Amino acid sequence: MTLYSSHTDKVLCELLKEGDEMAFGALYDRYWADIYRNAMKILRSESDAEDVVQELFESVWKRRAELLIHGSVAGYLHTSARYLAIHHIEKKIELLDNDDSLTLAFQQADLPLIESHLDAKILEIAIDKIVETMPEKMKMVFLLSRKEQLTHKQIAIKLHISEETVKKQVYNALKLIRKNMNTIPLALIIATVYAFPHQG
Known part of the structure; x- marks a missing residue:
C-alpha cells in the first residue's frame, strides 16, 4: 500500500x-x-x-x-x-435521427435514472395512460416489448407479423409518447418506459 x-x-x-x-x-x-x-x-x-x-x-x-x-x-x-x-x-x-437510434437508446437505458421513486411512478402512470390511447395493434406490440421484454423477432413470431412491422409499431409508439410528453427529458422517458432487450 x-x-x-x-x-x-x-x-x-x-x-x-x-x-x-x-x-x-x-x-x-x-x-x-x-x-x-x-x-x-x-x-x-x-x-x-x-x-x-x-x-x-x-x-x-x-x-x-x-x-x-x-x-x-x-x-x-x-x-x-x-x-x-x-x-x-x-x-x-x-x-441518429431514425428508427435505429431509438432502438439503440432504449437498448442502453437499463438503470433507474430518475432520482425520486415517486417521480418515476408518476411518470410511469402518465405513460400508461398514453399507451391506453394507442391503436390496438400498436398497443399490443408495445406492451409485449415493454411488459414481457420480448425482442422484435419474438413479437413477430408471436403475432405472425414481420419484424419490420414490429419495429415500426414500437417506433411509432415511442414517438407518440414523446409527442405527448414533450416537456419531459427524453432520457428520463427512456429510463421509465423500460429496459429494452437486445434485438435478436
Missing part, C-alpha cells in the same frame, strides 16, 4: 486541488472500476463506458482548483458519471 492509497478521500481532494498528480492517480485507482461497471449497466457498451470514465476524470483534473464536493467523493463521482452516461444516450439520439 502506497502512502497515497492510505489517504482518505478528503485528504486526496485537498492534495488534488494543489495539483498533486499522485493524489489524482490514487482517486482514479480507487473509483474507476466501480464507475466503469455502473456506466456499463446504463450504456451496455465497453467503449462508451470507457469514454465516460475518461471524460469524468479528465473533467475532475481540469476543474481541480475549483472543485466543490458536497457530501462523499464517491457519491459525487457516481452521480457525475451517471449524467455523463445519460448525455451519451442523448447524443446518439440526436446524431
Whole structure:
C-alpha cells in the first residue's frame, strides 16, 4: 500500500486541488472500476463506458482548483458519471435521427435514472395512460416489448407479423409518447418506459 492509497478521500481532494498528480492517480485507482461497471449497466457498451470514465476524470483534473464536493467523493463521482452516461444516450439520439437510434437508446437505458421513486411512478402512470390511447395493434406490440421484454423477432413470431412491422409499431409508439410528453427529458422517458432487450 502506497502512502497515497492510505489517504482518505478528503485528504486526496485537498492534495488534488494543489495539483498533486499522485493524489489524482490514487482517486482514479480507487473509483474507476466501480464507475466503469455502473456506466456499463446504463450504456451496455465497453467503449462508451470507457469514454465516460475518461471524460469524468479528465473533467475532475481540469476543474481541480475549483472543485466543490458536497457530501462523499464517491457519491459525487457516481452521480457525475451517471449524467455523463445519460448525455451519451442523448447524443446518439440526436446524431441518429431514425428508427435505429431509438432502438439503440432504449437498448442502453437499463438503470433507474430518475432520482425520486415517486417521480418515476408518476411518470410511469402518465405513460400508461398514453399507451391506453394507442391503436390496438400498436398497443399490443408495445406492451409485449415493454411488459414481457420480448425482442422484435419474438413479437413477430408471436403475432405472425414481420419484424419490420414490429419495429415500426414500437417506433411509432415511442414517438407518440414523446409527442405527448414533450416537456419531459427524453432520457428520463427512456429510463421509465423500460429496459429494452437486445434485438435478436
